[in-house]
Amino acid sequence: MLKIENLNVYYGVIHALKDISIEVQEGEIISLIGANGAGKSSTLRAISSLAEVKSGTITYKGEDITKKKAELIPSMGLVQVPEGRKIFANLTVFENLELGAFTRKDKENLKGDYEMVFQKFPILRERQKQKAGTLSGGEQQMLAIGRALMSRPSMLLLDEPSMGLAPLIVQKIFDTIVEINKSGTTILLVEQNANMALSISNRAYILETGKIVKSGDAKELMNDPAVKAAYLGE
Template sequence: MLLELQDVTLRYGRIEALHGITMQVEEGEIVALIGANGAGKTSTMRAVSGLNTLASGKILFDGADITGMRADLRVVKGICQSPEGRGIFPGMTVAENLDMGAYTRRDSAAIASDLERVFGLFPRLQERRKQAGGTLSGGEQQMLAVGRALMSRPKLLLLDEPSMGLAPMVIRQIFDIITEINQQGTTVLLVEQNAQQALSRAHRAYVLETGRIVKEGSGQDLLVDPAVKEAYLGVA
């Protein structure tokens, strides 16, 4: 088991955002979290990446308890997040943004190899490597955010709403690349409003409602689940 959340509760002040959720991610999987706004998807991501402290419960990663570990040390351990809203550095060039993704590393030959991998996945970034991040299109900024996360060479890549605000053609391209990243050996935990794309690409998925997991199963099974179809796929 690469990642395991055990009875995780997360609060923002008096508001309980996660109510004792338990979930697993196996090495080599794409696992999707779907649900409405406010369901607890991003809170789950922030719990895994260490950006929020748990009220109770445990998080295990690669066999070790990381519940109290700082966020930056989780990056070193192999967890990296591409955040909702992309969070690129707009005044830095594409190349400088990608360099920031490798800030915890000292293995220069491997960093150069990973940069070539990112440019292979995202040829547009190579074309624009000297261009300021803030001048890129929305789709290109999303590619840069994912590429920057890959530069840390994660065992587990956290993707928070990678399709947000993008045109349908670009969304398909982003999800094709997510599938390719997974096929190259990176485990992916994906939070996504576009349930159709997420479930069609995911090996397994969890459905969150108001901070609780209400369904889990294979991506294909949830795609044809009547309640999921009605609530998240716009099919009665």
């Protein structure tokens, strides 16, 4: 479904991604794990055409999207939930969800999708007329995911969904990610909470300073002594 081959990304003289290759099959949850600055977010930004690719290719559903304009990516069914939520603070919860559906042509089906989001995140139903900037961090994360779901994505890119959230909220977010995947959406997850990420993933890639240093079955990586020592606090 998504194939990244020999990808290189620079920020000025900084070589952020160094010949990385990643593959995501339809229906999978794939995690990218690594410390701050490892290149995880840069990978998602490159996929979404928010970071310029120096060399290498990104293929989605058989189409080369390496140089595609960022504004055209969501209409292909490839949608990102950015790090830090990036909700529209001065708009209401409902208006944020409306904006998530801006690429949709089937406006007659939107009512059912609002209901789907509200069932996943009941607090958003209660807060739908409230300014999004007044929500708690956890509620904002729910809104960011809900906004992405309104576009009916085939694949969801999630950038640090647990960042800054209380453990109970983190569990709720990850339970919802699994639920979204089971309903047919492929997921590429960037996450510093390696334990949580690996526990729900099929496979994972570990990045260090812009390079993939290890990859494989998520459960096997959880039992790998080097991974345990470096990322799982063991």
